[in-house]
Amino acid sequence: MPKVEPQRSCLGCGVVKDKSELLRFVLAPDRTLVPDLKGKLPGRGAYTCINKTCLQSAAARKQFARTFKGEVKDAAADHLLLQVSTLFAERILAYLALANKAGKVISGSDMVMDACKKGHQVGIVFVATDISVDIGQKVLDYARQCGAECVTLFDKDRLGAVLGKGLRSVAAVQGSGFIKVMQQEIRKYRNFADGGVC
Numbered sequence: 120m121p122k123v124e125p126q127r128s129c130l131g132c133g134v135v136k137d138k139s140e141l142l143r144f145v146l147a148p149d150r151t152l153v154p155d156l157k158g159k160l161p162g163r164g165a166y167t168c169i170n171k172t173c174l175q176s177a178a179a180r181k182q183f184a185r186t187f188k189g190e191v192k193d194a195a196a197d198h199l200l201l202q203v204s205t206l207f208a209e210r211i212l213a214y215l216a217l218a219n220k221a222g223k224v225i226s227g228s229d230m231v232m233d234a235c236k237k238g239h240q241v242g243i244v245f246v247a248t249d250i251s252v253d254i255g256q257k258v259l260d261y262a263r264q265c266g267a268e269c270v271t272l273f274d275k276d277r278l279g280a281v282l283g284k285g286l287r288s289v290a291a292v293q294g295s296g297f298i299k300v301m302q303q304e305i306r307k308y309r310n311f312a313d314g315g316v317c
């Protein structure tokens with residue numbers, strides 16, 4: 120029989136979902152609220168949908184203090200939003216670094232467009248936020264044509280640092296086991312940042 124995933128309700132909107140479809144928060148021993156993106160930290164969890172609207176609503180209505188029965192530190196909405204966004208971004212970049220170590224990343228606009236043109240499996244294309252508009256548009260067009268997911272979340276400096284190189288305006292992850300897991304993380308991040316309705 121398939122394992123049934125436990126469900127929890129969102130502190131923002133009250134909707135009940137599978138735990139993996141929610142953001143988990145735990146309370147540190149000093150009563151600081153800690154986002155637990157992997158859902159692995161010990162202790163009781165509090166949950167919201169993976170969108171900033173529900174997180175904001177939960178924070179504004181002091182739902183974390185209610186769940187953890189007492190004062191909770193670092194539970195202001197702005198702080199939590201920034202913290203969760205940063206953690207999501209770091210996770211995506213960590214996967215990019217891993218894929219790079221596994222030899223599954225190519226970088227540079229010409230190389231990536233060439234791979235798209237030749238029909239090499241290109242799963243995800245990262246285009247730097249500070250790339251020149253013309254080149255950026257060209258790369259995005261190529262990427263979409265070959266069915267790749269496009270990510271424009273990071274600047275050249277950040278992409279280069281992850282790949283252990285200088286500035287990098289374009290990087291692509293090629294067909295591998297990394298694609299699916301990265302796409303999941305990217306979708307969660309987008310859902311969170313857009314404040315999508317649950």
Ligand SMILES: [Zn+2]
Nearest residue numbers: 129132168173
């Ligand atoms: Zn919700």
